[in-house]
Amino acid sequence: MKKAILFILTVLMSFQFLSANSNTEAASDGNVSIEMWTKEGDADGTLQWTMALIEQFMAENPTITVEVVKKTTVDELREDFQTASLAGETPDLLWTVSDHAGPFLTADLIQSVDGLVDLSKFVETVTTAEGSWAVPMSSGNHLMLIYNKDLIQTPPTTTDELIAMGTELTTDDMYGLVYNQTEPFWFVPWLGGFNGKVFAADGVTPTLNTKEMVNALQFVSDLKNKYAIVPQECDYNAADTLFKEGKAAMIINGDWSLGDYEKLFGDKLGVTRIPMVSATKKWPAPYTAGIYLMVPKDIDAAKAKAAAKLIEFFTSKDVQYSQVNDFNRLPGLKAAYDAPKIKESSILKGSSYQLEVGTPMPTVLEMRAVWDGIKPELAQVLAGNISPADAAELMQESAVAGIAAQQ
Amino acid sequence: MSFEIVAKSLSQIGITLALILIAFGIVEAVIFLVYNKVLKAGDKALTGMLLAPAVIGLFLLIVIPLIYELVLSFSNMNLHHFKDPSFGITYFFDNIKRVFTTKILKKMTFWPLLFQTVLWTAIQVTFHVVLGLMLALILNSKIRFKELYKGILILPWAMPPVISGLTWRGEFHSEYGFFNIILRRLFGDAAAIPWMTDGFWNFVAMNITNIWMGVPFMMVICLGALQGVPSEYYEAAAMDGAGKGTRLFQITIPLIKPVLAPSVMLGIIWTFNNFNVPYFINQFMLETSDILVTALYRAAFTYNQYGFAAAFALVIFFILFGISIIYMKKTGALKAVGD
């Protein structure tokens, strides 16, 4: 038996030796190979753009090879990164959404970027007492009101106007407004419009069972059930398709969709703020975040250096400009706000106009439980199965239970 | 796809295969020598040599991961204790206690989840067996276009589950899914069913999907079993004037039961642990559509309660193991293990 064990070990070691040849990247000749995970996708062209940037970067830095790994969803990126960290086989750079900073910081998986770049040159980032944890690639990632100028000339500025115009526009095969109704991210702006917040002042205690929440729930339910200006059940794809087909006059969607819509509608595309809530005289407050670059902890020095170089390249003025021009994303680098398109394009003006009333998305771990608490109950309210008051109570209970489970 | 990539992958795999062969060659030689020289039981050497590759492989890639999970269940590992979890027997009892006493995810506790899982398994296996048997009975009789029907009916089994899962989810779309389009056309807008947001309908949706996916397997099993029934039995019964119904319940079913029993058990195990369908059809994470394994997945990967999830996994495993043992005792399928 001893021999057998000894033997297995030998075999395993030979495997190690075999694969060592192909896997040891930090070779002595100064060449470094790094792996970057990204959340960008094919469908809107951002992945292709990222890949082209990488090619350019590698041409400028012949000693650095970058392997890009695309993750289908942001959740998959988070889950796989945590698993990879557990095994100590992490990528060297993450290109992801800002809210991942919460779980990654809690688990101590990312390193401070203070030493890598001069953060004063960037828009606000994730900062704790210990330091800053991500470099903003873009800012925004926020929802806004997007409309088709063929169908409405002037967009509504208040919810009363929205309902009036919506009722007029909605016919058998046309909707006044479409949006991803059941996704909490699309609900949060309305909550803000009704003066509500998901967390108390401490930033971690959920406050979902409030009068503001009930009002906001009642409002979205009315949009669907009372005024019927939105479709009966509408997810992202349905909303997107209806709007693209000209079967919806307005859509609430994020800045990531602007590139696509601009190609399709050109001058006919209008962008502005989500209409002010008439009852409170307050603008709805979509979450603002952005795409952030994070550096995993415990990667070796040579790789960290290469990753820093890549970050520098991504946040260079040229790349930031290209991001603005090709995808209508607002830059993470302050200096890039002088890009001509930001001043000239009505689309970007509308997007920035909305951004002014946005709220930074909380990046704490507890946010997960809040999202998951809202989602099913929101769907139930829209379906007319439970009252907003009951839903608010259930959301709170569920979020509290979710947070307790994480402790 | 370039030649270079092909060559690279082939050489990598070639080397692996060669290494595996050499490794097992040595393992086999060692076992042979150990049996002959050390144990002085040469006649048993062959058994050991035949089993060695499987035993080593299973040990390395199943048993060790299981031990890892077991160890994890003795810890408090979660995102707050990600790199520095503590281990101890108290954590184990704590984790197990939590499985049974607190909410697994947000609302549901263990028992309703178990009930949902059992209900799901019972519905699925019943439909699979009944429909599979019915189709097999027809296919086993003399009908026209038999091969064509067989070819079509087996298709869901051949389709990759990832693809059929997403397709079915699309068919339950409230606006563009097949069901609601038909319902709207026939009965107007009010007839549309909220497949994705309503707990009950979502459960129905995942059941429909999985019935579609699972019937072909049982149909093939039943067909094989039916073909094993000698026709003399029927002739004798027909002589006695037994009707078709009597023949089915008195002769066919008792005769194919021993063949079906192990397959039904596999069906139970696979359905109980079916992750893909309940997970993908449940787009809005309704807990009413969760079964134990999807709750487990969320506990581990969404809420990152690694220690708790490991303990939960153990509980699920033992429940399923218990159900299987009882089932095997009742049906006599346990003999397959014994003899």
Add this chain to the structure above:
Amino acid sequence: MKKNSTPLIQQDTLIESIIKQIVMIVFSVVTIFPILRIISVSLRPGDRLLSTSLRIIPLDATWDNYITLISNGKFFLWIWNSAIITLITAVIGLSIAAFSAYAVSRWKFRGRSALLLFLLGTQMIPAAMLIIPLFIIATKLSLVNTYSGIILAYSVQAVPFSIWILKGYYDTIPRSLEEAAEIDGAPKMYIFFKIILPLTLPALAVAFLFNFMSSWNEFMLASIMLRKSTMHPWTLGLRDLQGQYQTAWGQYSAGSVLISIPVVFLFYKSSRFLVSGLTMGSVKE
């Protein structure tokens, strides 16, 4: 009543035949409809996945999605990766299982029942739970991003079920066959390869098919083990077409259609074994 050798059960009245045909037609339509819908989406222009039209062939049908998918060059790479991983997995898994199942079927040894129970038990492990530890093992052995790593993991995972099927089938082969050959002085392994294995063909085919299908369709473990996009099997490749919110549905469906064709073909080729290979083992004399 005519008396002939045809079993009586096969004689249906006209009504019965009609009912049977109706049942068959209904079930065939239900079976094939979702598949036709995938084809339909794959033929739609642009990203127009969503449509309330029920036409299978859209009026403006186009091959664009197929052309785009194939011309991006990665599609064949995915198929190649999947094919090579799956085939080698099936071969390794099947060889391991064929030997062990023979031993389990023919000889009593200590721990045999425990082994069989363990094999059954492996089917009850929630699959998601093995991902993290398997990945850690792969990291320790430097097998991340190698074909070898994923092949080894898949091969072993398929072994228990294969042993189960093969053992049942070996059990039905009378021992007298081997005993006769042994008297003639043939070595045990010679008997196994020359006499037993050829008889087991249907069960081998079924086990091969199961091995093939489970690794052909797997993506959870692959997504963490095979990170390099040049190593992606089709499951991950198609996922690459999906995004957080937007998905290239047309191409996705076109890919699904193309990928399903070889598997469906394989099923038909082996379907004559399926029926006997799966059930023969359970029939005990």
